[in-house]
Amino acid sequence: MKNKKALLLSLTGLLLGLAxxxxxxxxxxxxxxxxxxxxxxxxxxxxxxxxxxxxxxxLSDFSGKVVLIFFGYTYCPDVCPITLDTLSDVLSALGTKAxxxxxxxxxxxxARDTPQRLxxxxxxxxxxxxxxxxxxxxxxxxxxxxxxxxxxxxxxxPEQYFMDHTATIxxxxxKGYLRVVYPYATRADAIVSDIRYILSx
Amino acid sequence: xGKSNRLVWWIAAVGALLITAVLWFTIARPVVVxxxxxxxxxxxxxxxxxxxxSSEYQRGRLTLYSFAYTGCGQRCQAIYDLLRALDExxxxxxxxxxxxxxxxxxxxARDLPAALxxxxLPFQPARIKWIWLTGEESWLRNVVGGGFEVAxxxxxxxxxxxxxxxxxVDGEGVIRGEYDLAQTSADQLAYHLDLLxxxxxxxxxxxxxxxxxxxxxxxxxxx
Numbered sequence: 001m002k003n004k005k006a007l008l009l010s011l012t013g014l015l016l017g018l019a020x021x022x023x024x025x026x027x028x029x030x031x032x033x034x035x036x037x038x039x040x041x042x043x044x045x046x047x048x049x050x051x052x053x054x055x056x057x058x059l060s061d062f063s064g065k066v067v068l069i070f071f072g073y074t075y076c077p078d079v080c081p082i083t084l085d086t087l088s089d090v091l092s093a094l095g096t097k098a099x100x101x102x103x104x105x106x107x108x109x110x111a112r113d114t115p116q117r118l119x120x121x122x123x124x125x126x127x128x129x130x131x132x133x134x135x136x137x138x139x140x141x142x143x144x145x146x147x148x149x150x151x152x153x154x155x156x157x158p159e160q161y162f163m164d165h166t167a168t169i170x171x172x173x174x175k176g177y178l179r180v181v182y183p184y185a186t187r188a189d190a191i192v193s194d195i196r197y198i199l200s201x
Numbered sequence: 202x203g204k205s206n207r208l209v210w211w212i213a214a215v216g217a218l219l220i221t222a223v224l225w226f227t228i229a230r231p232v233v234v235x236x237x238x239x240x241x242x243x244x245x246x247x248x249x250x251x252x253x254x255s256s257e258y259q260r261g262r263l264t265l266y267s268f269a270y271t272g273c274g275q276r277c278q279a280i281y282d283l284l285r286a287l288d289e290x291x292x293x294x295x296x297x298x299x300x301x302x303x304x305x306x307x308x309x310a311r312d313l314p315a316a317l318x319x320x321x322l323p324f325q326p327a328r329i330k331w332i333w334l335t336g337e338e339s340w341l342r343n344v345v346g347g348g349f350e351v352a353x354x355x356x357x358x359x360x361x362x363x364x365x366x367x368x369x370v371d372g373e374g375v376i377r378g379e380y381d382l383a384q385t386s387a388d389q390l391a392y393h394l395d396l397l398x399x400x401x402x403x404x405x406x407x408x409x410x411x412x413x414x415x416x417x418x419x420x421x422x423x424x
Binding site: 030032036037038039040041042137140141143144145146147148149150151164166168178181183 | 236237238239240241242243244245253255256257339340343344347348373374375409410413414416417419
């Protein structure tokens with residue numbers, strides 16, 4: 001009888017111990033980011049571009065928010081719509097937390113993408129994405145800083161050219177540091193989970 | 202000893218164990234990593250055949266960037282000597298993913314693609330592809346001066362003054378090492394490449410946590 005009680009007690013102890021270890025490992029497990037994590041000692045490049053109503057927008061205007069930056073263009077056949085869908089899904093999935101996130105698309109095709117055209121084009125997405133344009137020189141400077149390359153590729157007519165470009169999404173944290181770079185086709189839920197983590201830490 | 206007393210002891214013991222583990226990790230540094238400090242600049246430049254060459258082409262490959270120009274002569278010899286010594290150090294290594302040397306010209310006015318094409322490589326690397334790039338002044342100023350932070354300035358005697366530096370970039374386009382030529386040896390570069398290859402090979406599954414911890418605690422090489 002005494003033995004049985006001791007056995008029961010030690011079994012319960014063992015189970016409790018295992019549960020504690022499991023809980024601890026879940027709590028202590030570091031967050032796994034969905035992209036490449038950076039530990040930059042310098043704040044991210046502070047761009048200044050024209051947006052809706054020809055207003056100037058700077059990265060530093062969004063201090064205190066998570067900023068998701070994507071370089072693309074409105075005549076982009078496939079890569080940009082897919083990435084913009086992802087950005088839109090990220091913002092929708094965040095619900096009320098989306099107030100603390102700003103998604104931005106910077107054009108790599110300033111010759112055709114005026115701020116007005118960008119604004120009209122981006123209205124087709126369900127979540128708000130800010131479209132920005134500027135001089136080619138300023139866009140080159142920002143693209144270089146964010147590891148983005150772009151080049152013109154001829155299309156069927158001189159007006160219908162393409163712009164090949166890097167399709168990464170960059171995450172700038174509320175303090176203005178570039179924290180995560182997502183390769184093309186990263187899933188929205190991976191980005192959502194990173195944003196939740198960054199906003200709560 | 203009361204039950205609650207025992208619990209307190211257990212919690213204290215677990216805490217002490219954790220602190221010891223963290224201390225051990227940061228002092229003994231079982232995993233050493235190269236910092237992931239910033240993004241390598243994005244660019245579209247031109248190769249020696251006159252074709253556009255984009256930084257995107259290096260995704261998934263390691264790149265050691267250097268800066269020189271075809272008319273540089275003996276002034277650039279130390280750069281080439283270091284690249285040659287590193288190439289020799291790497292013989293017999295697996296190099297997966299591949300490592301490329303990319304030299305970007307700091308003399309865009311004279312180093313047109315044709316000049317690159319007729320320039321004989323200072324040595325023929327045994328293992329490594331060596332690519333020379335040039336480009337429009339607007340891209341080069343931003344990429345070399347702004348992105349790689351290598352200042353360059355044409356001089357009155359026709360030479361180009363620049364900081365001789367090397368920059369190591371990983372397959373995700375992140376700068377992992379920046380080296381002043383005067384203070385860098387082939388041994389150091391080979392060691393840093395070893396660290397990078399180890400990280401690529403071992404940072405999957407559970408190993409990822411150890412590598413992320415090493416990044417978090419800044420377990421960087423001491424030389």
